[in-house]
Amino acid sequence: MKKTAMILALACTMTAPAIFAQTGADTPVAPPSGPNRAANMVQHRVAYLTTVLSLTPAQQTQIKTVLTNAMANGSTTHSSMKAAHDTLKTAIHSNDAGAMEQAANSIGTLTAQEELARAKTEAAIYQVLTPEQQTKMTQLESEGHRGGHGGPGGPGL
Numbered sequence: 154m155k156k157t158a159m160i161l162a163l164a165c166t167m168t169a170p171a172i173f174a175q176t177g178a179d180t181p182v183a184p185p186s187g188p189n190r191a192a193n194m195v196q197h198r199v200a201y202l203t204t205v206l207s208l209t210p211a212q213q214t215q216i217k218t219v220l221t222n223a224m225a226n227g228s229t230t231h232s233s234m235k236a237a238h239d240t241l242k243t244a245i246h247s248n249d250a251g252a253m254e255q256a257a258n259s260i261g262t263l264t265a266q267e268e269l270a271r272a273k274t275e276a277a278i279y280q281v282l283t284p285e286q287q288t289k290m291t292q293l294e295s296e297g298h299r300g301g302h303g304g305p306g307g308p309g310l
Contacts, residue, residue: 230270
């Protein structure tokens, strides 16, 4: 009887943390939104680059500024892209071929603008790096890492 009570007490002690942890997991945690989301993305990217490239504090500050500016500038294009997709969806539902073509062309133009902005941001970051860090960044890019994702408009900044 004593042995059974000890095993039961030990089992309760071992499973209690798991039970309490599951209670907290049922409540969804909302992802950051708005300016907090953008700031978190910038912070994450700077932290990643610092880890893989050993950025100096001065480089971290410069890259943070580049990324923050890119986020601010990308919000207008992002809003226009959302509107163009909404227009395309409406045109699809009304079977309006002319409106579909116009919306698709707008999306194409906005996509090109986003890619150009992304390229300019990457170029600005690259210029902040030392030659050794540039070599490492090029190596990471060739392996598909691209220096960390998460810029304005989606992956790739």
